[in-house]
Amino acid sequence: MDVNKVIRVIDLVPGSVCELPRIEACKLTPDVFWNEYVRKHRPVIIKGGVSDWPAVTKWSESGYLENIPSSERTRLSRTFNPVPPQVIRHAMHDCGIPEGLREMRSAPDDATYSMPSIPVPKEWRKDLGDYPFLPSGRAKWPRNYPRQRLFIYRNASTEWHYHTMDETLTTQLSGAKRISLIKLDASNWSSYRTIIESNLHHVSCASRFFPTNAQPKKYEGIIEQGDVAYIPPFWWHGVDPNDSMLGATLAFCFRSPIERVGKWRDPATMTMLSTGLRNMPRNVIRASTIAYSSVVRMAKGISWDE
Template identity: 30%
Template structure:
């Protein structure tokens, strides 16, 4: 646990898109928007049961773990993670059986919309409504927006702390998730860049059970927390660290999009990635990690 008391992520109700952009997107502050996606048919209609019945034959890519005992240690988590394709119906049945440890099956950023395009009518694109200035031409808006991602996982599933290169809206459709965020200014306290991690966007710190001897600086990190309820939309600025614990069988949708700020985040990640490769070539991986500048 952090030494610092968590700050609750702000919640604002039904803001205008211009207000959101000025006070949160441009100021790089996370926020929960209420009353903006709660009317989506997805929120009132979608459930794991209904997906099992209606879309059970669709094939999705499922995140799996090789670990017999699940570990929340990020390095272990990444080493044990693999992906396989499976029927959505079988995957949901396994999640609901209670016979598998959390982390055994997690549908992450799946694209079920090509196979079931009718689902696209059940929600809107928050980046295009809230994030991208309305005067941008439609073709540019489309290019700045990545395809929506469908997430479905059982209680106890954990996404280890990492950050994304793009701006992110995460809409909770059913079930609840606990989110813990840290500002990019805390990157040093999260031991970024960790050159021994398989991917530099992950921190090596298990924020729920930190090893104070290995990661003493983590005590300085300031957590921001919220429990995201169905019908709520969380904005995570590019570069903000996030850790997610699923509290109940959950469906969510996420929407990444590009801004100038997110291109800056990408440039820093690429810089560290290049240094990591160079250190590997020189056989000095990890040796100079502590003296690396923070991106």
């Protein structure tokens, strides 16, 4: 068995491919980003969104991050990033972050490695900056996800998944990625979700499981160093590396505007609330927030589908 075989996930899920919208950061004002993208849940690639961050020029240099003293430890995986990540706990081993980086950089070009979802080491934070297109004061602390998560990888795809409630800025600091996003609706949510969460899209006859009459659009694009992809909640997405270098991606999350938290008849909302009695306290809070979101939309005359 070739343990270093690189797995790609995007093309395992069918759909009609079109280009993911992109805009140059210098042309994107905070008001336009908030009103035309966040409030309408429209994904976009922001070219050069963080090109002036020191991390964009320094983190891809061999030895730079490894030589920053750090006592923090992590878990290193030799697989792509599945969902949920807990399924590969047995395939990980503990190591210091500098040691893990050295192992990743010295590996063959076809080796797969991943440090999934780690906090940004405090010694690295000086190389990060602000998002010039993000309105001051509107990017409130997220409801469900950490404010920042860092993904260090080499040849590691991230399995198809979606986020609930919070908005995400996928920030590419080293390497390049190919990303694909799908917005499912009532006609295909159940079928696609069942197939993906059952991992049937990885089997050799996967195409036979997907419906042929309700295939969605797949919005795809390349995120290069210094680019930012805005990923709204409830948009399914898969990510493949676009090169074999050591990559670093920062996920920055912020709270969704109250009028965009959820819609009762949306299948994604109903799925989020149908997680059983063990999550009942959290679901009561979620349901109350969604109810308030609906009231706000009615009061403002805002359509969920606008």
